[in-house]
Amino acid sequence: MFTIDYIANNMGLTVAFIRKCLKNLDSILKPHYNRGDSNQIIFTESGYIIFDQIKQLKEKGLNINTIKEHLERQLNSDMQREDKAIYDDIANLTSTDINLLKKLYEEKEARLKERLEHQQRIFQLEHLSQHQQRINELEHLSDHLKGQLLYLTDGKTPEEVKQQWQQEQMDKQRVAWILKELENLEGIFSVVNYFKRKKLYKELKDLMNKQVDIPPAPAQ
Numbered sequence: 001m002f003t004i005d006y007i008a009n010n011m012g013l014t015v016a017f018i019r020k021c022l023k024n025l026d027s028i029l030k031p032h033y034n035r036g037d038s039n040q041i042i043f044t045e046s047g048y049i050i051f052d053q054i055k056q057l058k059e060k061g062l063n064i065n066t067i068k069e070h071l072e073r074q075l076n077s078d079m080q081r082e083d084k085a086i087y088d089d090i091a092n093l094t095s096t097d098i099n100l101l102k103k104l105y106e107e108k109e110a111r112l113k114e115r116l117e118h119q120q121r122i123f124q125l126e127h128l129s130q131h132q133q134r135i136n137e138l139e140h141l142s143d144h145l146k147g148q149l150l151y152l153t154d155g156k157t158p159e160e161v162k163q164q165w166q167q168e169q170m171d172k173q174r175v176a177w178i179l180k181e182l183e184n185l186e187g188i189f190s191v192v193n194y195f196k197r198k199k200l201y202k203e204l205k206d207l208m209n210k211q212v213d214i215p216p217a218p219a220q
Helices: 004-011 015-024 026-032 045-059 064-091 095-149 158-185 191-212
Strands: 033-035 041-043
Touching: 004 015, 004 045, 015 026, 015 045, 015 064, 026 033, 026 045, 026 064, 041 045, 045 064, 045 095, 158 191
Parallel strands: none
Antiparallel strands: 033 041
């Protein structure tokens, strides 16, 4: 949800400093991040909050070792207070209190989940905007290249080249569809699916042979 780049951009920290924190504050930060796609580090909301504290301490002029000591003291102090509070609460619990606490806990978890989902949607929308811009650029480039390819006739008329290209694109789309269908049928065994797979494999083979056996352009 919160990548290194996201935290760096939103808190005014450098990526190098964040990675230094990961190295020197590993015992503090490790419970607050996971590994995503391509081994990317993704911090939880609690990790984001810790970096907000780190930023404040850094702005006060503390170095990384002093920040670590401060956070460890704070963590130990928080754990002691929480342990004492839990012990005191348990000592005075009644069955009614337990049911109430259970409902409050469930409500808190639901709100936390909604908050995290909201943060994730914002994160996705921000990246979607960047991806959409890149997609638009690639589509524009693709349209330009397609137009240029029509001039490379190899002895064919531009219309023949265009028709051949369109047929090849349709064949590629068909191949992709067949591969997807075969993937969906993977592990499903029945007579109907057997013949369906057999038919799909034959069509796939024909399409692949068709792409390999495209005759060269006639000599002029």
